[in-house]
Amino acid sequence: MPKALQGATAVVETAERKQTAGSGRVLAALALAQFICSFAGSNMNVMINDISKDLDTTVQGVQVAITLFLLVMAALMIPGGKLTERYGRKRCFLLGLVVYAVGALLCAAAPGLGVLILGNSLLEGVGTALLIPPVYILATLTYPDVTSRARAFGVIMALGGLGAAAGPLIGGLITSGISWRAAFVFQALVIGVIVLLSLRMTDPLPPDPTSSFDTFGAVLAAVGLVLVVLGILAADDNIWLMIGLMVLGALVLGWFFHHVRAKETAGQEPLLPRSLFRNRTSNLGLVTQNVQWLMLMGTSFTVAAYLQVVRGYDAIETGVIFTAATLGLLFTSLAAERMARRCSQRLLITTGFAVAIAGIVVLIVLAGAFTTAWAFVPGLVLIGLGLGMMLTPSVNVVQSSFPEEQQGEISGLSRSVSNLGSSFGTAIAGTILVSGLTKGAYAAAMSCLAVIGVVGLVAATRLPRDTGTAEADVPRATAPL
Numbered sequence: 001m002p003k004a005l006q007g008a009t010a011v012v013e014t015a016e017r018k019q020t021a022g023s024g025r026v027l028a029a030l031a032l033a034q035f036i037c038s039f040a041g042s043n044m045n046v047m048i049n050d051i052s053k054d055l056d057t058t059v060q061g062v063q064v065a066i067t068l069f070l071l072v073m074a075a076l077m078i079p080g081g082k083l084t085e086r087y088g089r090k091r092c093f094l095l096g097l098v099v100y101a102v103g104a105l106l107c108a109a110a111p112g113l114g115v116l117i118l119g120n121s122l123l124e125g126v127g128t129a130l131l132i133p134p135v136y137i138l139a140t141l142t143y144p145d146v147t148s149r150a151r152a153f154g155v156i157m158a159l160g161g162l163g164a165a166a167g168p169l170i171g172g173l174i175t176s177g178i179s180w181r182a183a184f185v186f187q188a189l190v191i192g193v194i195v196l197l198s199l200r201m202t203d204p205l206p207p208d209p210t211s212s213f214d215t216f217g218a219v220l221a222a223v224g225l226v227l228v229v230l231g232i233l234a235a236d237d238n239i240w241l242m243i244g245l246m247v248l249g250a251l252v253l254g255w256f257f258h259h260v261r262a263k264e265t266a267g268q269e270p271l272l273p274r275s276l277f278r279n280r281t282s283n284l285g286l287v288t289q290n291v292q293w294l295m296l297m298g299t300s301f302t303v304a305a306y307l308q309v310v311r312g313y314d315a316i317e318t319g320v321i322f323t324a325a326t327l328g329l330l331f332t333s334l335a336a337e338r339m340a341r342r343c344s345q346r347l348l349i350t351t352g353f354a355v356a357i358a359g360i361v362v363l364i365v366l367a368g369a370f371t372t373a374w375a376f377v378p379g380l381v382l383i384g385l386g387l388g389m390m391l392t393p394s395v396n397v398v399q400s401s402f403p404e405e406q407q408g409e410i411s412g413l414s415r416s417v418s419n420l421g422s423s424f425g426t427a428i429a430g431t432i433l434v435s436g437l438t439k440g441a442y443a444a445a446m447s448c449l450a451v452i453g454v455v456g457l458v459a460a461t462r463l464p465r466d467t468g469t470a471e472a473d474v475p476r477a478t479a480p481l
Helices: 003-054 059-087 089-108 113-142 146-177 180-198 215-236 239-265 280-309 315-334 336-342 345-369 373-399 404-433 441-461
Strands: none
Touching (some): 003 059, 003 089, 003 113, 003 146, 059 089, 059 215, 113 146, 146 280, 146 315, 146 373, 215 239, 280 345, 280 373, 280 404, 280 441, 345 441, 404 441
């Protein structure tokens, strides 16, 4: 080979290695960001007793903090995605990381429940809403071809699922070994690592300062969602207050959709175009996403509270028991790509719901019949297997229902719906637990989750039969929480 050609080849190979290394750092940063946000949504479940005793509050108070964190994420995820167009994806990503880290450190030093809610529910929630949309936009733009993009989102989804499912175990180890406050310091340290990995990250697209932002629409959507979830939380205190808040929330959301229609009629850009809600397949997929995360977070909260409050287990023992669900979720998540080649998305989702619902039934029966911790394992394993089987195809169904130019909008809506499901799961389960039931409260909470799971199963059965395999229906942007 001529020396000139050899030299040119060497230059190209060196450039490719640098690009691969750079994209590897980007992927590591994005995957770790999804991990820590998913971790934050579930790790507090094993700290309920420790936090309530240390801060002189109640289980309900800690539940409110957890639910509000998930709610803030859901309410602000769509506006957060819109802001990336105006201010740039990397800038919003880094800003979200900084806001999140400040919130985590504030939680670590919290003298009372109010400061904990400020740090965890507000600052960490706002930070997550700012940094999560850029994760999927940057991954999509950094990996332009279908193969590399699918692999990248596989890594992000795996770490996201690991953060959500293993949050109780990791949080339990830190809480028992050091303190619940150290778990928030751990989050801040991980954020520091992500920032270091992101310093050399480049934004594939320049920001557009002229991009419009529907501020009034964002406020209406956020207020409506907050009122609905607060209504659920108020159920144990005052039934009329619950009805009032939920009706008011529904009215505000109705106002939001009227505002969207008015903006589109006037030729202006709303927060969300109505066309996103006209696709039947996508709507059914959004329902399954919402119910899946409702079941996951509701189960995590209910089982963790039961083990600590009723069985008297500490944080690490609770985390170890919940590892059964983590292992089940990881097993089917890792096999999701292989299963998607052989089975339709619809079959995977319906089977996943059936397995998860069966797991809840097994959990209720065995936990009620036996006092050993092993009684929780079969049910939790089934729940994890079912949820891991259907998380990816549900997102694939939604994403692949829209063309490339609408991927950013549908991704924001998809993430918001998933996080709203997490909020509902914790709120509904927690409300039942503190509703005054003297016997069977935990079984009632899990039974409620199973009934809602049936709603998701019915929605899955109504998906089109030709919802194909992953090879024929590759998503452009997928992710968990």
